[in-house]
Amino acid sequence: MAASRFILLLVVQTGLILALSRTMGFLFIRLRQPQVMGEMIAGIMLGPSLFGLLMPGMFKEVFPADSIQYLNALSQIGVIFFLFLVGLELDPKMLRHRGQAAVIISHASILTPFFIGALLALFLYPNLFNATPAMRFTSVALFLGAAMSITAFPVLARILTERNLHKTPIGAIAITCAAVDDATAWCMLAFVIAVARVAGVGPGLMTAGKSIVYIATMFFVVRPFLKRLELVFERSNHLSQNLLAIILVLVLASSIATELIGIHALFGAFLMGAIMPKGTAFVRTLSNKLEDYTVVLLLPIFFAYTGLRTQIGLLNHASLWMYTGLIILAASVGKFGGSAVAARFCGLSWREAGAIGVLMNTRGLMELVILNIGRDLGVITDAVFAMMVIMAIVTTALTTPILHLVYPKAKAEGKEAAARELAERRPFTVLIPVSLPASGPPLAKMASLLAPPPPLDAGRRIIALHLQRLADHDPYSVRMSEAPNQRSETLEPLLDTARALDIVVEPIAFVSRDVPSDIARFARLRAADLILMGFHKPVFGQAILGGTVHRVMTASDSDVAVFVDRDFELARNILVPFLGGKHDRMALDLAGRVARNGNASLTVLHVVPPHRSESDAVLNVRAAVDRTFADPTQPMPVNFQVIEDSSPVDAVIQTAREYDLVVIGVEEQWGMQSHLFGFRPERIAQQTTTSLLIVRKYAGPAPGGSQVHAEVVAGHG
């Protein structure tokens, strides 16, 4: 095949892999699974198990056998740098203050599945392996043991972060154990590879001797040199291209060294990452530079390469599926049982020990790396490779749902929430989700007007929440020390404004995979009375009440207000369009708060069809407004204005020009109902130049749409 055709083919393959990988990753995030799961499945889909099965002709065109070597080369480069990044994430400081528990649990979570894997080899060897020199029983048993004992540290970190468990004792123990597991498992694997590759005591001792010299060189020569490089970085506070190139060359040199020694190139990359200086700006910058290309471009190619070698079609006999089930069972029992029993032995409750066991059973990408090594060494057959790939996918996919059962979020969060609510009286709580720094200050201003001012400050609580989308993070590695915290740069402008206004705001920031759901969940957890949101022009369409706003409105148990800031400074004149529905009444209540706190005048605008201004319905509305402001301790002058107009929307647009702020409910009559895709014209929002506060009253647990209509008492109902 001509070189130009190979290049074209490689470009097509890479594009296809990238597109399917990101799509599947996105879908799996929606299914509340780690993104890496989707990317692994995408790889399988591109292989003979699906693409080749459904469209064999096209499959041979797109992935001809002689082109696979190029994908392999790219994927191996990707895995080398990925393992370097994994090593980079490992920080021995994690072991501090964890006591014996982490060490015992992590070693139990390695030894037990290793033993069970080796035991399983006694049964599988006569049935699934061939009598080749590479598949000697010793190699097979040790390899199966090592493959069963791996835990995917990066995927585990991701799951913990997604569930906000990483700061809990359970999360801290799990992540420490996984880190120890990774380091131990790679050392064990290096040993297994050496056993599989060399025959006889002499070459074995030679490999061991070379390995010791290599490791000593890494620690006593290369590591000090890396610290010098760090000094160079600190001097300029910049990772120059030359510095980056030196580090990349070192990674590759380390890989070549371990390959020549006979303990595999990936071990060299991993050890290079492990000995890098930890927790410094140098490492963070380096990691950021490498992560994107490795994770977005090269790892999906590795998944595709793995998928191309995975022939699920080979499992065409009932007994082969029985072996697959047995492998999954052995892997899960070994990992879960070993970790859980050890955790219980260390004093954790059964529920917590179960959670640790479930978490440690996550294998993910690291398992695929090991399986590919085994396949390349000839230690496992094609069918066993397919079985083990299925095991890796199943154990990883089951982690999140089983963790949810064993250790529900309510368990992790419930105690905290209950203690907090018992400890303090229920103040009026406003939750302000902030996605961009610029949104914060106007929301802080509005919150200060909505909640009672001092001396009633104790009666209000304002929480600023910044959720960082998980998609913005590398899905494989999360620097645990940096992930969630009480501060976020995004919240700083809001906090500055709050300080200037002399109001107390509690800042919270964490990583989220589903921002609207997490806003609703957090509001429920903190018993927020009101979610006060900002508005950003959507990428597609013009709607304010679509997309994220719609999802928060429909998912939350709190009232929601969306503030459309149009150079809002002071609320001197406030307009409340009012027809009498529940959202309107909510709008009236909030407008009253703003008017009282800002010493503003309030006008209630009631629009009726022509010749209906004297009807009983208008009197009813008037009475409802008066009741709202009937509190004698807080007298509130309200201007009640009735306008006859066949179009309530036009009447509001016309009248709003004279006001600083319009507070309006999401009543259908105003054309302000929220929709997921937001294709509806929101004329009031688009055609008024005044700042808007769009209000939605929580409908209650039962469907409340019809109820809203029933409550409309005025002429346009």
Next chain:
Amino acid sequence: MHLGMNRTSLVYLVVCAMFALGIWAILAVGTAFLTAPRDLAGRWGPADAAASGEGFSISQSGRFVRISPDSGGQHFDVVLTQSSRPAEGTADQVLEFDGDGWHVEGIGSAAGDAVKFTFRGPAGIQGPRSGTYRHERMNPTNPPPATPVAQGAH
């Protein structure tokens, strides 16, 4: 016994020792008593007049074998049902496979590369001809060399 170690450390050491002993026992038993099915994976080319024509390829995972004729005909999957040890006075080994309506028998030296195959398939389906075939291994680097190799990642 008090050697400065607490109960947890003692349990830990005992478990580690048991693990090492257990692994050693498994490796000893497996190496001494278990054999994997004969390696048949690779291409088989005709070696006598009876088998003249095209050969076939075998993809094998232990007892589970897929035979794909070179002619491009439909592959079929069979399972090794019997693998005799060489009879006394002869080096020949008999292998019997069944599956997908096929019965395949192979007789050949356990140490050699030539095997006489007999194929009996479903009526009307063309399979490889019965005859003697010679084994051409599919992947010359598998098994890997006995000494470490200098190559890329894999």
